[in-house]
Amino acid sequence: GAGVSQSPRYKVAKRGQDVALRCDPISGHVSLFWYQQALGQGPEFLTYFQNEAQLDKSGLPSDRFFAERPEGSVSTLKIQRTQQEDSAVYLCASSLSWVLGLTEAFFGQGTRLTVV
Amino acid sequence: GENVEQHPSTLSVQEGDSAVIKCTYSDSASNYFPWYKQELGKRPQLIIDIRSNVGEKKDQRIAVTLNKTAKHFSLHITETQPEDSAVYFCAASSGNTPLVFGKGTRLSVIA
Numbered sequence: 001g002a003g004v005s006q007s008p009r010y011k012v013a014k015r016g017q018d019v020a021l022r023c024d025p026i027s028g029h030v031s032l033f034w035y036q037q038a039l040g041q042g043p044e045f046l047t048y049f050q051n052e053a054q055l056d057k058s059g060l061p062s063d064r065f066f067a068e069r070p071e072g073s074v075s076t077l078k079i080q081r082t083q084q085e086d087s088a089v090y091l092c093a094s095s096l097s098w099v100l101g102l103t104e105a106f107f108g109q110g111t112r113l114t115v116v
Numbered sequence: 117g118e119n120v121e122q123h124p125s126t127l128s129v130q131e132g133d134s135a136v137i138k139c140t141y142s143d144s145a146s147n148y149f150p151w152y153k154q155e156l157g158k159r160p161q162l163i164i165d166i167r168s169n170v171g172e173k174k175d176q177r178i179a180v181t182l183n184k185t186a187k188h189f190s191l192h193i194t195e196t197q198p199e200d201s202a203v204y205f206c207a208a209s210s211g212n213t214p215l216v217f218g219k220g221t222r223l224s225v226i227a
Contacts, residue, residue: 004159033214042122042205042217043160056214091160100209101148101167107159 004108006092012114013082021077021111025094032075033105034067035091043091049075050098082115089113118143120208122218130226135193137221139206142187146208149182149189150215155202163204164191196225 005024013019025032031050035043036059045059051072060067064082069075079086089110096103119142129135141149150165166173166180166189173180177196182189193200203222207215 035217040220042219043215045214045216048214059214099211100213100215101165101211104162104165105150105215107152107161109159 004092004094004106006090006108006111008111009109010112010114012116015083015115016081017115018078018080019082019113021079021090021113023075023077023092023094023108025073025075025092026096026106027073029094029096029106030098031095031100031105032069033093033095034075034077035093036061037089037091037110039088046077046090079113082113084115087113087115118146118208118210118213118216120206120216120218122206122221124221125219126222126224128224128226129196131196131198133196135191135196135200135223135225137191137204137206137223138188139190139208139218140186140188141208141216143208143210144184144187145210147211148209149180150207151180151191152205152207152217153202154205154220160205193223196223198225198227201225 034046037043047057047067049069064080066078091110092108093105095105122139147168152160154160179192203220206218
């Protein structure tokens with residue numbers, strides 16, 4: 001596709017519900033990142049993939065958060081037993097190179113998750 | 117790990133004036149410093165970046181300066197226009213680590 005695509009754009013979940021957020025990176029991009037952006041804040045790092053390998057998951061806030069990229073392209077961020085503090089915009093970004101700075105990181109439009 | 121501080125959090129300027137946003141970082145290994153612009157409800161978009169082997173970079177009305185000794189970098193927008201109104205984020209990375217973002221600056225350009 002022309003850019004990074006995320007779905008759904010908006011998700012309302014009842015507290016305790018599980019959700020799955022999808023990211024389609026730009027074709028051929030090696031690196032894929034997930035960020036959480038709370039209202040009025042900067043993106044906060046969650047996790048990072050190089051192809052199918054999850055190289056860093058230090059930003060995941062709890063064991064309720066899980067991400068995968070099984071074939072090195074599409075990635076899914078899953079949140080189990082959602083809580084109100086999970087409400088945020090979840091941004092996905094991809095980059096052609098595994099070395100940041102060699103190539104630009106492109107962001108998707110994000111999924112706005114609201115937990116009620 | 118890396119920590120990026122960004123100031124100011126809000127900035128209002130008259131159309132045609134210049135705007136300056138400043139960031140500091142903590143990790144001396146960081147060598148890549150991009151700036152992203154995010155309009156309301158839209159994705160962050162890269163507007164300019166700088167690598168540690170240069171001190172300044174310009175692209176039309178936008179410039180970024182880097183002081184590695186002091187660990188700070190700044191975004192300069194000249195001749196501001198209403199369409200420059202947005203939230204601007206600075207970020208830093210060592211190349212092997214994910215981007216760490218500042219908290220953002222909301223720029224308002226008043227016509």
